[in-house]
Amino acid sequence: MRSAMRRIDLHTLREVAPLLCAGDTVLLSGTVYTARDAAHKKLIALLDANPNQPLPFSLSGAVIYYAGPTPTPPGHIIGSCGPTTSTRMDPYTPRLSSLGVAGMIGKGGRSSAVVEAIRQYGAVYFCALGGAGALAAKSVVTLREVAFPELGCESVKELILKDFPVIVGIDAKGNKIV
Numbered sequence: 001m002r003s004a005m006r007r008i009d010l011h012t013l014r015e016v017a018p019l020l021c022a023g024d025t026v027l028l029s030g031t032v033y034t035a036r037d038a039a040h041k042k043l044i045a046l047l048d049a050n051p052n053q054p055l056p057f058s059l060s061g062a063v064i065y066y067a068g069p070t071p072t073p074p075g076h077i078i079g080s081c082g083p084t085t086s087t088r089m090d091p092y093t094p095r096l097s098s099l100g101v102a103g104m105i106g107k108g109g110r111s112s113a114v115v116e117a118i119r120q121y122g123a124v125y126f127c128a129l130g131g132a133g134a135l136a137a138k139s140v141v142t143l144r145e146v147a148f149p150e151l152g153c154e155s156v157k158e159l160i161l162k163d164f165p166v167i168v169g170i171d172a173k174g175n176k177i178v
Contacts, residue, residue: 005026007163008027008029010030010031010063010102014061021168022168024171027164028063028164029161029164030161032062033146033156034155035156036066037092039154039156040092047095056148056156057156057158059099060100064105067082068154082128082129082133082136083129084106086107086108087109087111093113097114097117101121102122103125103126105166109176119172122172127169141161142159
């Protein structure tokens with residue numbers, strides 16, 4: 001485990017993923033998409049219904065943040081947006097990884113199938129601090145809803161992050177700290 005904090009621009013994640021090690025502390029900047037279990041279920045349903053139909057956002061190189069931000073208070077960009085428990089997305093993660101997802105942000109451990117998918121596709125699982133959603137919100141520069149508005153706070157949102165603090169929970173080689 002290395003101690004120096006790295007800054008990563010998420011559009012370069014595919015290139016830097018092989019250099020990251022489980023336990024590295026990282027500041028992420030760039031685009032992520034929020035998606036919890038309900039949004040994952042809808043994405044898989046869309047893929048099952050018509051595999052050739054484009055999804056509401058591209059999975060190629062995407063980073064998915066397992067979060068459902070609370071309503072935005074006046075004068076703020078976003079409400080509290082801490083991570084949710086990642087294991088709820090485990091049934092969907094291998095398939096989405098096979099379609100190009102480069103990274104995931106959440107909290108807690110992952111199933112052996114997800115660890116294998118991360119290794120197989122060279123993705124990275126980042127762990128964010130649970131219980132600190134108000135602090136996480138300070139790293140959000142912009143927010144735009146991109147899919148499933150009927151899900152309310154669980155709709156898919158595109159967030160632009162600046163220096164979002166995380167730890168590499170599972171690296172692209174399948175090494176893990178969770």
